[in-house]
Amino acid sequence: GDSVTQMEGPVTLSEEAFLTINCTYTATGYPSLFWYVQYPGEGLQLLLKATKADDKGSNKGFEATYRKETTSFHLEKGSVQVSDSAVYFCALSVYGGSQGNLIFGKGTKLSVKP
Amino acid sequence: EPEVTQTPSHQVTQMGQEVILRCVPISNHLYFYWYRQILGQKVEFLVSFYNNEISEKSEIFDDQFSVERPDGSNFTLKIRSTKLEDSAMYFCASSEGQGRGNEKLFFGSGTQLSVL
Numbered sequence: 527g528d529s530v531t532q533m534e535g536p537v538t539l540s541e542e543a544f545l546t547i548n549c550t551y552t553a554t555g556y557p558s559l560f561w562y563v564q565y566p567g568e569g570l571q572l573l574l575k576a577t578k579a580d581d582k583g584s585n586k587g588f589e590a591t592y593r594k595e596t597t598s599f600h601l602e603k604g605s606v607q608v609s610d611s612a613v614y615f616c617a618l619s620v621y622g623g624s625q626g627n628l629i630f631g632k633g634t635k636l637s638v639k640p
Numbered sequence: 641e642p643e644v645t646q647t648p649s650h651q652v653t654q655m656g657q658e659v660i661l662r663c664v665p666i667s668n669h670l671y672f673y674w675y676r677q678i679l680g681q682k683v684e685f686l687v688s689f690y691n692n693e694i695s696e697k698s699e700i701f702d703d704q705f706s707v708e709r710p711d712g713s714n715f716t717l718k719i720r721s722t723k724l725e726d727s728a729m730y731f732c733a734s735s736e737g738q739g740r741g742n743e744k745l746f747f748g749s750g751t752q753l754s755v756l
Contacts, residue, residue: 530682562747569644569747570683570731615683627696628675628745630683 528553532616532631547601547634549616557618559599564613606638642666646732646748661717661751663732672715673733722755
C-alpha cells in the first residue's frame with residue numbers, strides 16, 4: 527500500500543546549520559507530497575507541497591523537490607533558526623484518492639540550539 | 641489566520657467509558673476529518689465527513705467510533721467503550737474543498753486521550 531518513510535529523530539542542530547530531513551514514499555498512483563510542521567502546543571500546519579514530479583515546494587526558507595526517480599521529497603533549509611524547532615511530518619495524498627486522506631510519516635523532531 | 645479548535649486538550653478516562661472529543665472547524669469549510677497519532681507511531685487517518693455523512697473511513701474506525709456534526713459549528717468524535725489502545729493524540733482537520741492533492745487541510749492542536 528501507499529506509505530511514507532522519514533528519517534528517525536530527534537535531530538539536534540546549532541543555529542545556522544544546514545538541515546536535511548529525508549523522506550521517501552511508496553505510492554501506486556500519482557501522489558501529491560507535503561511537509562507539515564507542528565510547533566509546540568499547536569496543530570499541524572502545511573509547510574510546503576509539490577503536486578507533480580520535479581516540482582519544488584518552498585516556504586519560510588524550507589525547500590523540498592519531488593523526485594519521482596528516487597521516490598523522495600527531502601526537506602532542506604540552508605540556515606536553521608531556534609524558531610524552527612518543531613516536529614516535521616512528511617505526507618502524501620494520492621491523486622484521485624480519498625478526500626483528505628493524507629498518509630503521514632512518523633514525524634521528525636528538530637531541536638535547534640542557539 | 642482562522643484556526644480549528646479542539647477541546648479538551650487532554651482527556652483522561654477509564655477503560656470502557658465513553659468519550660467525546662470536540663472540534664470546531666473553520667466556519668466556511670465543508671469537509672471535516674479525524675486523525676490520530678499513537679505515541680511513537682505515524683499519524684493515521686480515521687474518517688472524513690461531508691454533507692452530514694461519512695465520506696470515507698479507515699480500518700481503525702470500527703463500530704466503537706462515530707462522528708457527528710450536531711449543530712452548525714461543532715464536529716465530534718465519539719468512542720463508545722474506550723480501550724487502552726485508544727490512547728493517542730487525536731487531531732481534527734477541516735478543508736474548504738475535497739482535500740485532494742491541491743487542497744489545504746487545517747489541523748487543530750489535538751486532544752491527548754489517555755485511557756487508564
